[in-house]
Amino acid sequence: MLGGYAGKLLKVDLSSGCIEPMELPEDVLRRYLGGCGLGAYLFGKFASPKDDPYAPHMPLMFLTGPLTGTPVLCSGRHSVVAKSPLTGIWGEASSGGKWGSTLKHAGFDGVIFIGRSEEPVYLLIDNGSAKLVDASQLWGLGTYETSDYITKRHGKDFVTSCIGPAGENLVPLACIISDGREARAAGRGGLGAVMGSKMLKAVAVRGNIAPPISHPEELRESVRELARMVARDGSGLREYGTSSGTVPLEASGDMPSKNWKGGRWQEGAKAISGMELSRLFLKKPTFCARCVIGCGRDIEITEGPYAGVSGAGPEYEGVALLGALSEVDDLAAICKANDLCNQYGIDVMSVGGVIAFAREAYEHGYLQDSGLDLSWGNADSMIELIEMITFKKGIGELLGKGVKVASKELGEETEEFAIHVKGMELPAHDPRAYQSVGLGYATSNRGACHLQAWSGIFENRATMPSLGYEQPLDRFSAEGKAKLVFDMQNLMSMFDSLSLCKYLIFGGVKVPTLVRWTNLVTGWSLDQDEFMEIGERTFNAKRLFNVQCGISSEDDILPKRILTQPKESGEAAGHLSQLDKMLPEYYSVRGWDDAGRPKPDLLHKLRMEQA
Ligand code: SF4
Structure with a gap:
């Protein structure tokens, strides 16, 4: 079996x-x-x-x-x-x-x-x-x-x-x-x-029906060996959550502010950091199944205007996109907004993006009769907008359609600051600070997504020697980024197909371990090439669906602001995404034609039905 x-x-x-x-x-x-x-x-x-x-x-x-x-x-x-x-x-x-x-x-x-x-x-x-x-x-x-x-x-x-x-x-x-x-x-x-x-x-x-394991003893031994290392390397995430990254990511120019037009936001980053979250509101870390890291936050607010918030606390993306992107530095208000998103069942990342878009539209004279003060930093309007979006009230109905549609309906001038790729609002990682991130956003199959490639960490601190990445690459250079994004999209597709948490990479888990675990569980004897080819196949299967939806090279783009407006301060100041240099090379590495379509010989090589 x-x-x-x-x-x-x-x-x-x-x-x-x-x-x-x-x-x-x-x-x-x-x-x-x-x-x-x-x-x-x-x-x-x-x-x-x-x-x-x-x-x-x-x-x-x-x-x-x-x-x-x-x-x-x-x-x-x-x-x-x-x-x-x-x-x-x-x-x-x-x-x-x-x-x-x-x-x-x-x-x-x-x-x-x-x-x-x-x-x-x-x-x-x-x-x-x-x-x-x-x-x-x-x-x-x-x-x-x-x-x-x-x-x-x-x-x-x-x-x-x-x-x-x-x-x-x-x-x-x-x-x-x-x-x-x-x-x-x-x-x-x-x-x-x-x-x-x-x-x-x-x-x-x-349920309590455990799935069969082909080599249970060897698997247990391998997992035991690595568990201590993963737990040790994940201790920062356990203590301070993913928003422990807020201060260093702001310093590196990775965390965006003010709808992607701001520069440094140093004091704000400290105020909304994971350290502050732990100090003020953390009850305990929470763990997914079989996790030894525990990056989840169980928080409680017991006093002040947001007393009563109790449950999951915000992650890095939540504090950065609800907070920094709108220059809201009130951490309790961000926790309240995050809690509303959880309870109403609405994506905190896109909500953060669309609220920041609304603030800039307001600055340009739009949305004036909404009854809300949409000035930068106003926390009350953030909370009101989440209600309005959920229940399609007033401007909430328009904003709930996302930045792309909202911008189209408001008028051409707003396209300048409509920050999305293929209709998906950007995560809180700036392509001007890490070149591969922009290429990853432009070619991600679900629209702007940092996790489909998660290549930025290989321009920062992570390595993957078995794929040829012995050292992190230069983050401001376009060189080698097409291949990096190709490799990491294929690898992250494997994480998403195995349904594993990508934070294992920070715990030192590399491709050979993933291949070994897959074989010990299934009983197959995949080698690294076959393993990575599965990632390539699944990535292309999604791309094929998108091509059939009408997606082409014209859609593999980045927002104009990311391509033309450098940040004015911080480590990434003066840099722009060099997407035009990376994209043709990426198509070539992928085996796609100039229109961004997987070529027939690639599909046959990958043994895909769609071919
Ligand atoms: S499995 Fe990943 S996301 Fe879940 S608690 Fe552990 S580290 Fe966090």
Whole structure:
């Protein structure tokens, strides 16, 4: 029996209520693994590139990888895949927590939803069985309340993944939240709205069926050897969370401020840092399944205007995009805003981007009659806007469509400061500070995303000798960046297909270890070349879907501000993205034609059905 897999997916037709198991041939699993990679394969079977993301026949998939639910470190993640209503192209989101490993232990590798229910429902998966349950009484509730209801009604061992009001209201920034108050988000691309369009409120899972492991003793030994090192190297993340990076990233010019036009924001960065978060509000770190790092934050605010906030605290992206991008340095207000995003089920990153866009529009004379003070640094309007976006009130309806659409509707002048790629708001890492980051944003399959390549860390402190990166590269040079982004997109595709946390890299986990763990779990004998080729295949499968959606080289671009306006101060001052130098070389390394399409011989080499 193939190790690591439960051996079946669930296919749920919400229109008919029919639930049936679905098996996949081993050859498909070996070529696409699981998570987002398998999603890209299944998209070829279930999704029509030209159709509306909300069309009932379009799929919404929750997928684990072969290492999910095994003893492998940091293996609790899962992926959600659907056509994105925010970008109109491939949509994927990876979530931490315990939901993924619990789904695997319930006996399933993933769930594919098609159709649309007439009434709100949730899917209850319990140790090998599954049924749809009426969710009328949950419709309108926040994500924490939804999770609480399900554990109270069905048992405390159930782990829930659900939408809040934003998903129900089909806000294109809506996300999916797992694990109750630990609030792990499948954040980007509006996939919560796809779930809402299907009238699917939640998927709750419980189980104790461990997947088979091909070489359990050797795996346990290998994991034990590395656990101490990963825990040691992750101690900073455990103590201060991912926002421990706020001060150094601001200093390096990586953290943007004032809708990407600001320079240094030194005092603000200190005020919203992970150190301050721990000092003021941290109750304890939280851990995804099998994690020894614990970067999650469980916080509580007990006094002041935001007293009562209790649950998951903001990560780096949250403090940087809600805080620095709008010059809001009130950490308690950011925690409140982050908490609202979690409970309403809305992507904190895109919300941060669209609020900063609204402030600059306001500065230029737009949005004057909204009733809000949208001046830089105003925390009250941030909180009000999250409410308005979620419930489509006033300008919230426009802003909830994302920066790209909001800018189009407001007028051409606003394009100057509409910061997005393919309709996705940028993460808080500046392409002017790290050349490979810009190329990664321009070519990421889901629109601006730092994690699809995560190449910036290899221009800073990380190395990957087995791929030829013995030393970090010069961050301001374009040289070698096409190859770096190619390699790291393929590698990060593997993390997302195995459903592993990428912070393992900071714990010293390199490609040979990933290959070894995959083989020990599955029983295969992949070598590094075959392993990396799977990453290349899955990346190209997503690109092919996007090409069929109409994406071409004309869309592999960066916002004008990043290409033409250097930062005025800080370490990255004077630098611009050199995308024009890197992109043609990248197409060549990838084996794509000048229009950005994978060439037929590449598809045949990768043994892709789409070829
Ligand atoms: S490092 Fe953080 S995101 Fe990664 S598995 Fe651990 S708790 Fe989850």
